Structures are given as structure tokens and as C-alpha cells.
Amino acid sequence: MILEDDAILVLDKPVGVSVMGERHESDLVRMAADAGEQLFAVHRIDKVTSGVILFAKNLAVHGGLTRQFNKRTVEKAYLAVTAPGGLPAAGRIDLPLSVGRKNRVRIAAPRESIAFKDDTWTVPASAVFDTVPTYPSVTTFAVRAQTPARALVEAAPLTGRRHQIRVHLAWVGHPIVGDPLFEKAPAGRTYLHSWRLSFDHRGERVTVEAPMPADFAV
Template identity: 30%
Template structure:
């Protein structure tokens, strides 16, 4: 990789530890094997880097032992973006992001078959939710992407069609979320013992009995958007767990993913289309028109 301007004057040690988040064990391997090169020359850990320097890291199998999973069906993958390190795909509703056990085939298995190498889940979508999902293509970049997610530097935006009209055009829900003791499949608002959850809601369009809303996640709790909207009296249409009269598909779609690529520092913005989500909107528009821009 090429050292960017904002890493200028950092030491090699600082880049490997703080920017690339390489684990201590792997850094030890790189150092003892002289597998870190700056402009094709092995350099000491305290060497200061200059913008434009070429940084080369060489890994052996003992650094990152190969992990194999069963390959799925590559034809089931709709690729939205791919480079040497990551791939973003458009998950259809009704498919799990990853299986519950090693033998269950899910999107992860299909994506791995698509790129012909084992991939790694960075974040997941509920089985009933469609849209953009990010995968790491190697174990080196996985912890870096996980850190971006934890630091809220990966923006995930969803569209949902909900019951009723919200009390304001823009809202922020911060209710804590915990497990439902009576139904292990479900979550509920539990402000005493639950985990902090934050969802930003903006109304995009209102209809006689429903609203189209945009949701931005600041945390990633299980069923977070579904629980928050349902708790405040606006369950998502088609939600089999949180809508009392669910019909059709869950009208929740992860339509946009935005972040800065940690190695190229380019802004990656991906939008995911969904024919079934658009069809669901048409069903509930009740004769009104909305322009879909995704």
C-alpha cells in the first residue's frame, strides 16, 4: 500500500499497531522474518514514514492459518463492490447472513464461492431484511473493519415502511434493548437491564396510514430498528415478529453503506436496489406515488 498524507511522520510501529491494528503475535512474525518493507527495504520499527512511501507486508500461512468453510452457490450473489480486501453484496430477504452451524449454507458461503476464497462477516442483517452487507476477504483487514464498525465510522442507512405517522420528521430513539423472556426469538425495550441502542429516524414520505422512513444506526443491537419502531407504535409492515398483522415481506431494506476504505482511504458509497422492496411499497401506497431513488 502507499502511505497516505495523514500518516506522514508516523513511525512504522505506530502504523502497524494503531492504523492497521495488526495483532502483537502477527507483528512479531513480521519483524522476526523481516516481512515488512518500506520502498522494498526492510526497516526498523521506529522508522518514520513519508507520504507516498510504498509499504509491503508479507504473510505466511502460520501468520494467518487458512480457514475453510463449505462453498455455496455463487449465482445467488449480487455483487455491489469488490476489491482486493473487501466485497459488498446485496442480500435478498429470506436468506441468513451466516449459518448457525458449520454445515448450514448462508450468504457467507455463497459469497465465499463467488470469490473462490473464505470470506469473513463484518456485520449482519436479519434473515428477513434485504440490502447491502460488507464482508472481509482476508483475516488481515477483518479487525480493521471491525474497529471502524465499533467506532461508528461505517454508516448504515435503511429504508422502512411503518404503520402510522411519526410525531416529528426527525427523531432519535435511545431505548435500551434486551431479550424477551417469553419468546427467545424476540427482543424488547428494557431500559433497566438492556443494552444501549441508538437509532436516528427521518420521515421521507407519509401516506394515509403509513410512513416511509430512513433509519441510521449508531449501534448494532439485534432487531434494533424493528424493536425501536414497534415500541414507539410504528411497527414495520410485514414484520413477522413485531407487527400484529404481518403480510408479505418485511419492508426493511439496507439501501446504503458508506465508509472510508482503511487502506486506500477512498470513500466507498454503495446503494443496493431491491425489486421486492419497491413492490412492497407499491402494495401499500394506496394509490399514491413515491419516486424511488435507489
């Protein structure tokens, strides 16, 4: 547990546990219910992602918190380990997303249309698919440390799309180490961690943090 009061609960979720909605395995909402506590997930992180997750303890609080996410007033920071080389010290990935075959999230444009200029990846509006729903998506990042073997990246999703950081980094040539979306039979965990979350609660700005896993050190 990271933080708890009578209205909210913030946990450091381990890898391999879902937030909610898992059909055949335990998830945090179901485990809480089994223990006699009702929790309402304010947001989600992937099962393969560790770190900060925020729950409300009642629907009134849940509604106020989810509105903050919808209005994008919540600040989110993730840590990811990627292949090194080629990433600027800081940058912006401004690439729309869509959902393709087998419900897989992808960039909503041909790969060859992606352009890199002034530390920013974009696609021209004319290249964006017009046959499927598309979703503007922006991730900013900074390289915190780098060795010849790998890089530690701090990423901030300015929009909250499913798999956004994972797809954005992969499509600009730096997939997250161990990501099963882009790596066949990964040997270890997916190196993506929900590190820090800032939101308004009871008239104050609250920042919570899940310590970086030891194996993320570069």
C-alpha cells in the same frame, strides 16, 4: 454485486437469505465456501432484511473493517415502511435494549415509562431494568414520504444492536410492515432494507448503496 476488489465484496442481499450461521439452510458465507471462495462477514443484517452487506476477503482486512463498526465510524442508513401518522418529520429514539424471554429483544424498561418530548423518545434512568444486562441504543429517523396507508422512513442506527430498528420503531407505535417479531402471520416480506453504508477503505471514504426495492414506494 454492488462493489468488489481484491479485499472486499459488497452485496445486495435478498430477503430470506442469511449472512452466516444458518444451521439448516444456505447462507451467504456457506454458499461462497461451496463455490470455493472464503468470505468474512464484517457485519450482519437479519434474514428478513434486504440490502447492503459488507464482506472481507481476508482476516487482516476484516479486522480493520470491524474496528470501524466497533468505533461507530461507519454510517448506516436503512429504509423501512411503517404505519403512517404520529411520527414527526424527523426524530430520535433513545431507548436501551435488553434480551427477554425466548431470546427476544425488547426495550429495557416498562412500556409505560417511555416518554416523548422534542421529537425524542426516552426513558428515565430510574426506569431502566437493573436485573438484566441492558444496552444503550439510539436510532435517528426521517420520514421520506407518507400516504394515508403507510410511511417510508429512513432510519440510522447510531448503535448496532440486534433487531434495533425493528424494536425501536415497534415500541414507539410504528412497527415495520410485515415484521414477524410484531405481526402475526405476515402476508409478505418484512419491509426493512439496508440502503446505504459508508466506511473507510484504503485511505478513502467509500459509500455503497442498494437501490430501494420497488415495493417500498409510497
